Amino acid sequence: MPYNVKEVVAERPSRFTSGHRMCAGCGAPVVTRMILRALKKEDHAVIANATGCMEVSSFIYPYTSWTDSFIHTAFECAAATCSGAEAAYKSLKKQGKLPENENTKFIAFGGDGGTYDIGLQSLSGAMERGHDMTYVCYDNGAYMNTGIQRSSATPRFADTTTSPAGSVIPGKMQSRKDLTEIMEAHHLPYVAQTAAYLNLKDLYEKAEKAIYTEGPTFLNVLAPCPRGWGYPTEDLMTINKLAVETCYWPLYEIVNGKYKITYKPVKKLPIEEFLKPQKRFKHMFKSGNEWMIEEFQKEVDKRWETLLKLEEMSNNEN
Amino acid sequence: MSIRERLSGNEAAATAMKQINPDVVAAFPITPSTEIPQYFSTFVDNGLVDTEFVAVESEHSAMSACIGAESAGARAMTATSANGLSLMWEMIYIASSLRLPIVMSLVNRAVSGPLNIHNDHSDAMGVRDSGWIQLFSETNQEAYDNLIMAHRIAENKDVLLPLMVCQDGFITSHSIENIELIEDEKVKEFVGEYHPEHYLLNRNEPIAVGPLDVQTYLFEHKYQQAEAMRNAKKVILEVAKEFEKLTGRKYGLFEEYKLEDAEIAIVCMNSTAGTTKDVVDSLRERGIKAGLLKVRVFRPFPAEEIAEALKHLKAIAVLDKADSLNGVGGALFEDVATGMYINKTTIPMASYVYGIGGRDTTAKDIESVFSDLIKDSKKEKIENPYRYIGLRKE
Numbered sequence: 001m002p003y004n005v006k007e008v009v010a011e012r013p014s015r016f017t018s019g020h021r022m023c024a025g026c027g028a029p030v031v032t033r034m035i036l037r038a039l040k041k042e043d044h045a046v047i048a049n050a051t052g053c054m055e056v057s058s059f060i061y062p063y064t065s066w067t068d069s070f071i072h073t074a075f076e077c078a079a080a081t082c083s084g085a086e087a088a089y090k091s092l093k094k095q096g097k098l099p100e101n102e103n104t105k106f107i108a109f110g111g112d113g114g115t116y117d118i119g120l121q122s123l124s125g126a127m128e129r130g131h132d133m134t135y136v137c138y139d140n141g142a143y144m145n146t147g148i149q150r151s152s153a154t155p156r157f158a159d160t161t162t163s164p165a166g167s168v169i170p171g172k173m174q175s176r177k178d179l180t181e182i183m184e185a186h187h188l189p190y191v192a193q194t195a196a197y198l199n200l201k202d203l204y205e206k207a208e209k210a211i212y213t214e215g216p217t218f219l220n221v222l223a224p225c226p227r228g229w230g231y232p233t234e235d236l237m238t239i240n241k242l243a244v245e246t247c248y249w250p251l252y253e254i255v256n257g258k259y260k261i262t263y264k265p266v267k268k269l270p271i272e273e274f275l276k277p278q279k280r281f282k283h284m285f286k287s288g289n290e291w292m293i294e295e296f297q298k299e300v301d302k303r304w305e306t307l308l309k310l311e312e313m314s315n316n317e318n
Numbered sequence: 319m320s321i322r323e324r325l326s327g328n329e330a331a332a333t334a335m336k337q338i339n340p341d342v343v344a345a346f347p348i349t350p351s352t353e354i355p356q357y358f359s360t361f362v363d364n365g366l367v368d369t370e371f372v373a374v375e376s377e378h379s380a381m382s383a384c385i386g387a388e389s390a391g392a393r394a395m396t397a398t399s400a401n402g403l404s405l406m407w408e409m410i411y412i413a414s415s416l417r418l419p420i421v422m423s424l425v426n427r428a429v430s431g432p433l434n435i436h437n438d439h440s441d442a443m444g445v446r447d448s449g450w451i452q453l454f455s456e457t458n459q460e461a462y463d464n465l466i467m468a469h470r471i472a473e474n475k476d477v478l479l480p481l482m483v484c485q486d487g488f489i490t491s492h493s494i495e496n497i498e499l500i501e502d503e504k505v506k507e508f509v510g511e512y513h514p515e516h517y518l519l520n521r522n523e524p525i526a527v528g529p530l531d532v533q534t535y536l537f538e539h540k541y542q543q544a545e546a547m548r549n550a551k552k553v554i555l556e557v558a559k560e561f562e563k564l565t566g567r568k569y570g571l572f573e574e575y576k577l578e579d580a581e582i583a584i585v586c587m588n589s590t591a592g593t594t595k596d597v598v599d600s601l602r603e604r605g606i607k608a609g610l611l612k613v614r615v616f617r618p619f620p621a622e623e624i625a626e627a628l629k630h631l632k633a634i635a636v637l638d639k640a641d642s643l644n645g646v647g648g649a650l651f652e653d654v655a656t657g658m659y660i661n662k663t664t665i666p667m668a669s670y671v672y673g674i675g676g677r678d679t680t681a682k683d684i685e686s687v688f689s690d691l692i693k694d695s696k697k698e699k700i701e702n703p704y705r706y707i708g709l710r711k712e
Contacts, residue, residue, distance in 0.1 A: 044521035044524070046390065046518045046519065048386065055530065056530045059526050059528075059529045059530060060529060060530045060532065061529035061530065061531045061532070061535050062529070062535075064526040064529070066524075066526055067524065068524050069518040069519070069520075069521075069524040069525055069526070069527075070518075070524075070525075070526040070527065071385075071386060071389050071518060071526075071527040071528055072527070072528035072529070073382055073385050073386070073409065073412050073416075073528050074382070074408055074409065074412060076378070077378060077379060077382035077409070080374065080378070080379035080382035080383050080386070081382045081383065081385060081386040082386060083372060083374075083379075083383050083386065084342065084344060084372065084382060084383030084384060084385060084386025084387035084388075084389075084390070084394065085386040085387060085389065085390040085518055085519075086386075087342045087344070087370040087372045087383065087386075087387055087392075088341055088342050088370070088386070088387040088388075088390035088391060088392035088394070088519065089390060089519055090370050091341040091342055091368060091369060091370040091387075091392055092341060092390075092391065092392060092519065094368065094370075095341070095368050098519060102521065104519060104521065121375060121376060121379075122375075122376075122378070122379050122382065124375070125374060125375030125376070125379055126379075128375070129372065129373065129374075
């Protein structure tokens with residue numbers, strides 16, 4: 001069935017209910033709702049969540065926004081926690097202690113802090129062990145829950161509270177870690193990078209593939225943060241669009257090692273278009289700081305070119 | 319008929335786990351408990367158990383996976399030692415606060431640093447306030463028996479707390495002893511099936527586990543944990559009674575060895591109790607009224623019962639295989655002293671820190687403690703109550 005956003009929304013009511021306390025203009029709940037819509041109606045899900053904005057805003061005792069079974073334990077171990085629940089499912093199913101024709105899917109959510117940094121080991125372990133689960137990183141590019149500290153997902157030059165744009169050191173001096181590639185190095189059956197763009201089609205389709213591909217799968221999803229990035233709340237979808245159209249955040253998937261860029265901008269926009277509307281990059285536009293924009297552009301170009309080559313190479317291997 | 323065997327402490331623990339047949343085991347190797355996941359994974363790979371074995375990449379993930387599995391509705395077990403437990407520390411508290419009856423085999427070893435792989439109790443003492451039930455085992459037989467009783471205690475509706483069975487690294491974990499095993503079928507029947515009330519995999523009643531628990535609720539939730547820990551004492555004794563019917567082996571909160579008419583006594587845990595019994599016997603032959611109180615249940619701490627059992631003595635030595643570095647004495651000493659004081663019993667009492675980092679504790683060492691006690695029992699006030707056994711002074 002071809003994707004139609006209205007039909008998807010109508011047929012699959014949100015499994016992440018309203019009433020949560022995420023900020024207006026935050027990308028994470030938009031992404032979460034749509035990913036959960038990719039679950040078949042008849043399937044039950046166990047959702048694990050790392051400590052972070054989403055967890056502390058969606059499950060404040062005694063209220064929860066999650067209509068599926070949900071577990072949060074700590075910051076760095078959503079993947080390990082989820083892997084334990086999945087092992088329990090396998091064991092109980094094997095022993096005939098669960099109904100045979102009913103499916104439970106396992107999905108873990110973590111921010112970039114809980115995934116790129118403190119939770120990387122737990123994630124790597126769970127993926128290597130081959131649990132039948134999907135790990136979703138909602139990447140907002142800093143530790144937003146504790147007040148916008150830099151993470152290894154923070155882009156170069158960004159102004160954060162632990163990499164402030166000072167008079168000597170102008171923001172974060174290191175480029176961001178490429179987690180999607182690290183996950184691909186685990187040789188997973190499905191790895192994808194996506195964002196809430198183009199009527200959420202890319203996000204929905206990749207979520208569906210990730211959840212319904214057997215084995216460990218990984219989604220890296222852009223989740224802009226109005227407080228940390230400094231954009232007006234109503235501009236969330238514009239920011240998503242600019243991230244993709246400048247190739248800062250390419251949309252692609254890797255199915256059993258084969259790369260496919262799922263959206264190639266007809267005309268790649270200059271990186272300023274993405275940087276300019278965000279306060280965290282404001283200092284880059286001061287006179288004398290042109291070099292910073294140039295460097296940023298170079299890094300984006302380099303990574304985009306590499307991705308194009310990877311797509312070509314992986315599809316030529318026969 | 320029970321089965322007579324010769325097993326090391328680690329083999330005994332792994333055998334108990336095999337007979338319990340848990341749904342999930344998640345563990346990471348660390349000396350001296352490594353053999354437990356080794357033995358257990360051979361049971362898994364040879365189809366002797368129904369367990370999913372999760373060979374995690376760290377102890378933090380071992381406890382996280384156990385929490386995930388137990389929350390999902392499975393019986394989950396693990397084994398570890400020392401730094402492994404240290405790495406789990408964050409999750410240890412989360413496991414107990416989520417009221418998950420996870421069972422751990424803890425093979426006691428010194429926590430770094432500096433690095434040392436040998437036995438003391440600093441690992442167990444580090445988590446004594448974490449809300450886990452802690453059972454200590456003198457012998458391989460006790461390590462086995464305590465594990466067989468563990469789920470019945472932990473899963474009791476009035477308890478619902480995780481439980482660790484401690485035994486001494488190398489001293490029992492790697493020593494082969496005679497052991498009496500219970501038949502598989504009898505263990506299965508005794509342990510019973512696990513039927514949690516609420517669990518993640520129940521699609522008819524989705525639940526949310528592990529909330530943000532703010533000022534309006536956390537205090538009451540912690541109180542509930544404390545209540546559960548208090549309830550555990552009764553349940554431990556009930557389960558022990560049933561276990562005695564099954565095996566003839568009697569267990570209490572602690573064991574009293576020639577204590578009834580003793581004038582001086584040692585209080586200690588795990589394998590040192592064996593050495594102490596030997597010394598008590600030889601002192602008795604010489605007409606010295608020595609005795610032993612071996613603590614089996616360290617958490618919940620049976621303060622009142624211990625105070626009652628010790629109240630007739632003239633002098634007491636409490637042996638701690640971990641130094642609390644608090645300037646006062648070991649953790650067991652402090653707990654016993656508190657219990658005595660609350661019970662209005664003031665008897666000369668000294669704290670002895672011993673066996674740190676696997677330092678041998680011999681019969682001669684224990685004898686020297688008793689000769690201190692003979693002197694102490696004649697004094698009004700005990701001098702220098704913070705003592706060491708077998709420490710080189712130069």
